[in-house]
Amino acid sequence: MPQDSQKLFFILVDDNDIDLFFHEKLLRIKKIADHITPFLRAADALDYLERFQDHPEEYRETVILLDIQMPQIDGFGFLEEFEKMPEEVLSKTRIFLVSSSLDHGDLSRGHAHHLVSGILKKPLNADELIKALENTAAGG
Amino acid sequence: MAEEKIRILYIDDEVNNLHAFKANFRRKYEIYTASNTLEARKTLQSIPLHIIIADQRMPGATGVEFFNSIKENYPDPIRILLTGFTDAEALVDAINKGQIYRFIRKPWDDFDLQNTISNAYEIFNTRKELDRKMDELEKANDELSRFIYSASHDLRSPLMSVLGIINLSKLDHSITDPNGYVAMIETSVLKLDRFVQKIIEYYKNTRMQVEYEPIDFKVLIQESVESAKLQNSAIHFETDVEQNTDFYGDAFRINLVLNNLISNAMKYQKPESEHQMVKLKVVVNSYKAVIHIEDNGIGILSEHLNNVFKMFFRSRTNNMPGSGIGLYIVKEALNRIGGDISVNSIFEKGTTFVITIPSQHATR
Structure with a gap:
């Protein structure tokens, strides 16, 4: 499976620099992705994605690992903004929330969100991520 | 609280009564008077009153009718009815509906009235105290809910980072650890996390509404x-x-x-x-x-x-x-x-x- 997923771009959004480092390392060691763009702030990730607003054709299939609790713009705030992207971008994106939260409200809100493909618990487990990617692969 | 004078509004169309009341009690209480309900309303708007005393028989509106009309907007002051007539039914009805706290017969007995006023003031304070306690309780409950939330995130989040890094060290074999120290750290972190989870469970159980x-x-x-x-x-x-x-x-x-x-x-x-x-x-x-x-x-x-x-x-x-x-x-x-x-x-x-x-x- 990893050979398929290798074509994937990853965007990581997490305000915890240790988790961000860990996620990036894990993705590389497990060869889950070859291109990773990490962001410590949701706003920076949104700025980066902004460029595809007018050029959705340049957007490649992307997986976003998104932390829920972040200062300023949190995971749900990110989703709210990201939702405004062109349909071409949305359809090429899979978003997984990655959280240590046990808060029922957060989790059910995440599950209910139409842009969220799944919720992964921290510490991120590579096997679980690979399984989640397989399950949500839209036939290539 | 002890320094505060009891603020009383007395409404009576017989101005002599107003004077008599003022003369008798002005040293003890902070007294406002009104000879009709219109004046009374003006006082209500500007003064936070503790007690309102109203005569029952007044032109325009009876005391009970007046109390009824202000109950919604000014629920706090304790209402006392003053009446020279014993139209029992109206009184019983008014008392039962909770519109008035007590009625006093005219002409009033100073001692009796004074007693009634201090009892009424006590009730006013008790209610206020109860309101304050309720607010405090709501605030405490609110803070507890927020505590659960932050415990579930802020306490666990660094633990999960530690576990993540331990996993990483296993994957890239970057730590030489012949004595198994990392495994001991992992065991301890897992134990701490289980305990945090139990505490969260405990609070969720006490806080979350039972839903069937x-x-x-x-x-x-x-x-x-x-x-x-x-x-x-x-x-x-x-x-x-x-x-x-x-x-x-x-x-x-x-x-x-x-x-x-x-x-x-x-x-x-x-x-x-x-x-x-x-x-x-x-x-x-x-x-x-x-x-x-x-x-x-x-x-x-x-x-x-x-x-x-x-x-x-x-x-x-x-x-x-x-x-x-x-x-x-x-x-x-x-x-x-x-x-x-x-x-x-x-x-x-x-x-x-x-x-x-x-x-x-x-x-x-």
């Missing part, structure tokens, strides 16, 4: 057993669920009870045994569900049986890791949903917990 929904015990038990098997595949599970009728219960708490007891049954196994077993039996009728959770583990000494549901109690006869909070949470959760638990155990043979949970179909 249809419960399918077959599904519930199956899910619990499946997640338990992931943690320890060596243990043999036997399940037997008899449910031919609808059952309504609080899914969160029933799950919490089941998962804690299953996890205990798995934890207190005999380490050397090759036939580690956990048996789950559920019988549901339309009134209640009876659940047996049986293991063939190390058992509990009979002298400890009475203490196992106490907070932070741990049996000294075992060296098992534990915080002593699991069974306490189980008991508390059952209390909240009207359930019951009993335990039978033979030391070195095994333990059986029996839970009874009433169905809440009546609320549907």
